[in-house]
Amino acid sequence: MIKSIDRDTCIGCGACVRICPLDTLRMGEDDKACIAYPDDCMTCFLCERACPSGAVDVDPLREVLPPTFPDVPVELGGGRA
Amino acid sequence: MKSDVKINKVETDLLILGGGSAGLWAAHRFNELMPERKVTIVDKGPQDWGGLMTMAGGDFEAVLPPDTVDEWLTDLVYYFDGLCDQPLMEALLARSADRMRDYERFGCEFFHTPDGRLKSVPQRGLPHVKLYPAQQKGRGGELMAKSLVARLKDAGVTRMGRIMLTDYLVRDGRVVGAVGFHCRTGEAYIFKAGAVIAATGMGGWKTSYGKNTPTGEGMQMAFEAGAELQDLEFCRVWNMPRLFAWEGQTHLFPLGARFVNRLGENFMSRYSPILGPNTDPHFTTIGMALEIRAGRGPIIFDVSPLRGEDMILLKPQTGWQKLNYDKLCKLGLDLFKDNTEWVPQMTVSHGGIRAGIDGSTAVAGLFAAGTARSLEPGVYAGGFALMTTAVTGHMVGESAAAWLKGADAAPALNEGEAMARLDRAYAPLGRTGADTLTPKEVLTRLQAAVFPYDVSIVKNGPALTKALAEIERIKAEELPRMAAADSHYLLKLHEVNAIAFVSELYVRASLERKETRAGHFREDYPHMDPAGPAWFFIRHGADGSPEFVRERVPLEKWKVPLTRCYQDNFNFVEPRDAAKA
Ligand SMILES: Cc1cc2nc3c(=O)[nH]c(=O)nc-3n(C[C@H](O)[C@H](O)[C@H](O)COP(=O)(O)OP(=O)(O)OC[C@H]3O[C@@H](n4cnc5c(N)ncnc54)[C@H](O)[C@@H]3O)c2cc1C
Numbered sequence: 001m002i003k004s005i006d007r008d009t010c011i012g013c014g015a016c017v018r019i020c021p022l023d024t025l026r027m028g029e030d031d032k033a034c035i036a037y038p039d040d041c042m043t044c045f046l047c048e049r050a051c052p053s054g055a056v057d058v059d060p061l062r063e064v065l066p067p068t069f070p071d072v073p074v075e076l077g078g079g080r081a
Numbered sequence: 082m083k084s085d086v087k088i089n090k091v092e093t094d095l096l097i098l099g100g101g102s103a104g105l106w107a108a109h110r111f112n113e114l115m116p117e118r119k120v121t122i123v124d125k126g127p128q129d130w131g132g133l134m135t136m137a138g139g140d141f142e143a144v145l146p147p148d149t150v151d152e153w154l155t156d157l158v159y160y161f162d163g164l165c166d167q168p169l170m171e172a173l174l175a176r177s178a179d180r181m182r183d184y185e186r187f188g189c190e191f192f193h194t195p196d197g198r199l200k201s202v203p204q205r206g207l208p209h210v211k212l213y214p215a216q217q218k219g220r221g222g223e224l225m226a227k228s229l230v231a232r233l234k235d236a237g238v239t240r241m242g243r244i245m246l247t248d249y250l251v252r253d254g255r256v257v258g259a260v261g262f263h264c265r266t267g268e269a270y271i272f273k274a275g276a277v278i279a280a281t282g283m284g285g286w287k288t289s290y291g292k293n294t295p296t297g298e299g300m301q302m303a304f305e306a307g308a309e310l311q312d313l314e315f316c317r318v319w320n321m322p323r324l325f326a327w328e329g330q331t332h333l334f335p336l337g338a339r340f341v342n343r344l345g346e347n348f349m350s351r352y353s354p355i356l357g358p359n360t361d362p363h364f365t366t367i368g369m370a371l372e373i374r375a376g377r378g379p380i381i382f383d384v385s386p387l388r389g390e391d392m393i394l395l396k397p398q399t400g401w402q403k404l405n406y407d408k409l410c411k412l413g414l415d416l417f418k419d420n421t422e423w424v425p426q427m428t429v430s431h432g433g434i435r436a437g438i439d440g441s442t443a444v445a446g447l448f449a450a451g452t453a454r455s456l457e458p459g460v461y462a463g464g465f466a467l468m469t470t471a472v473t474g475h476m477v478g479e480s481a482a483a484w485l486k487g488a489d490a491a492p493a494l495n496e497g498e499a500m501a502r503l504d505r506a507y508a509p510l511g512r513t514g515a516d517t518l519t520p521k522e523v524l525t526r527l528q529a530a531v532f533p534y535d536v537s538i539v540k541n542g543p544a545l546t547k548a549l550a551e552i553e554r555i556k557a558e559e560l561p562r563m564a565a566a567d568s569h570y571l572l573k574l575h576e577v578n579a580i581a582f583v584s585e586l587y588v589r590a591s592l593e594r595k596e597t598r599a600g601h602f603r604e605d606y607p608h609m610d611p612a613g614p615a616w617f618f619i620r621h622g623a624d625g626s627p628e629f630v631r632e633r634v635p636l637e638k639w640k641v642p643l644t645r646c647y648q649d650n651f652n653f654v655e656p657r658d659a660a661k662a
């Protein structure tokens with residue numbers, strides 16, 4: 001999931017905002033990119049790769065989804081906490 | 082719709098919904114044939130992003146000598162357990178090498194071995210079907226997308242991004258345009274078109290892994306306009322790491338990787354002594370599910386049998402896959418060193434619009450290409466999608482050009498209908514009240530209804546019936562309460578509506594198919610129907626609700642007889658004869 005955009009490093013080029021397929025990122029009022037809608041980020045790294053200044057950090061861990069095995073304990077490969 | 086919403090009107094000869102592989106190829110081919118006509122590609126995602134292809138490794142299937150189309154067709158009839166539209170598949174396979182050559186001409190390279198030969202990776206234990214990996218493992222698809230977009234730019238094709246289309250406009254039985262809205266500006270759009278190509282991709286459940294954009298609106302819109310759908314009972318259950326995304330398993334299994342259970346057993350060799358782990362994820366995930374249900378999970382990915390020299394093909398070299406890999410290694414999650422847990426996960430729907438070889442649908446002027454039309458019954462070989470989307474896109478570009486040549490000019494739009502459709506699309510915007518729900522809340526409940534393994538993998542009647550009741554409840558009680566705070570969320574809301582539509586048809590179709598065949602496994606009907614393969618089409622019933630129509634596969638008319646089935650390689654349940662005895 002998208003983790004952070006470093007405001008000090010961001011040069012406001014807008015590349016990440018243009019490329020995000022899920023419209024997660026937008027330009028803020030200070031002309032820097034911001035994470036406007038994180039809830040649909042699919043961890044595709046397109047934003048981080050597009051950024052010329054290394055300001056974007058995407059965490060490689062993906063979103064936790066409703067389980068495939070609701071009744072099997074996590075330690076046995078299921079989804080029951 | 083509020084009266085201050087700006088309405089943009091766009092006229093075009095050809096309107097293409099979706100700028101993924103299929104849409105880009107369709108535009109490219111149409112433009113080659115009719116450079117004087119206006120083509121407009123509209124995408125709900127970024128302009129020119131290229132759809133899922135942008136994230137694809139770039140593996141491509143093509144029938145290259147010494148293989149023949151007939152050999153591949155025979156493989157696919159076997160692999161699909163007979164559910165193969167042979168004339169269609171033959172047409173696609175016959176054009177596959179040309180599209181691969183086009184890509185090479187566009188500057189996209191495929192991987193060559195040190196002695197200069199094209200590297201190929203056989204798929205799913207099939208005698209002939211194989212993929213050709215891109216030279217730049219990890220960026221192959223991205224380079225393909227860029228090469229096509231560059232051509233369209235040069236040709237003056239109009240490309241528009243961030244516009245979600247919600248409805249087709251139909252007049253006198255012919256599609257004459259579409260309406261939608263811009264998810265950033267909130268402005269409305271009315272498109273008038275001579276012909277329309279649906280290249281809107283699959284349905285799906287937003288499971289990350291590069292697959293949050295295919296959500297099925299294209300199918301829903303086409304169905305509402307009068308098109309028929311098919312293959313909704315087939316979904317793609319993918320095996321993926323529990324914690325992260327990983328791309329490239331289509332290479333790993335043929336080269337020796339395997340899954341093991343908690344006891345260290347290579348369980349797929351038990352379920353299929355012939356194929357072992359080298360099969361489609363559809364079968365691997367059934368094996369995983371049975372192991373986990375029996376208490377033998379978790380499932381671990383074991384790469385120890387891989388040979389060092391194959392690693393160059395396997396370790397991501399560039400692109401998002403390399404970035405992902407480097408970050409995971411820092412977290413102690415090196416797939417090639419550490420034990421990583423994998424889980425089966427439902428991802429996208431294999432259902433789609435029913436279309437002829439030329440992409441024509443039941444609605445005049447509406448064509449379908451790529452994964453928006455159904456092409457495979459839930460089993461899939463690596464590289465198949467980039468090939469079939471390129472070929473069907475190319476073919477549909479030709480069909481639309483031929484159709485426009487012969488068709489009358491499109492009738493005028495019915496403005497009243499366009500406005501009524503827009504009003505409906507904008508209605509949830511700014512909806513307030515204590516009982517409103519966000520699209521994400523409803524999405525999570527739809528996912529929870531269909532993800533359980535007895536609905537998505539090892540299906541059974543009671544579990545499917547329970548899931549259907551929950552989806553119907555969500556449709557009645559929750560979809561109408563969804564509210565969008567702004568035009569960004571209005572897009573997400575329409576996606577969730579489509580996910581509900583696809584979820585319902587997925588479950589209904591799964592109940593309808595009372596057998597196990599290709600990518601559909603029913604534990605309560607664990608064998609193939611002895612009556613032979615048949616498709617289920619979905620059309621509007623008399624009361625407007627979806628009606629399933631069974632259509633037998635006319636094997637007697639077609640080239641390749643069904644002499645053996647891929648399904649027979651697995652012993653997830655007792656063989657039919659043993660069960661009888
Ligand atoms: C990570 C990853 C790796 C892959 N690797 C490979 C590989 O190596 N080889 C291979 O063969 N296949 C691969 N695939 C699969 C392949 O990339 C896709 O199946 C294929 O590109 C789909 O093309 P498409 O044009 O049919 O659909 P899409 O790419 O989904 O394009 C559909 C487009 O339509 C737009 N759209 C949808 N609905 C609307 C609407 N209502 N209004 C406006 N626009 C809309 C979407 O935004 C999208 O851009 C991979 C997929 C992923 C995700």
Ligand code: SF4
Pocket residue numbers: 001002019020021022023024025040041042043044045046047048058
């Ligand atoms: S990782 Fe992908 S989906 Fe997430 S913010 Fe970046 S570009 Fe958008």
Ligand code: SF4
Pocket residue numbers: 005009010011012013014015016017032033050051052053054055056
């Ligand atoms: S790409 Fe990087 S520099 Fe450009 S706007 Fe985004 S964060 Fe800022």
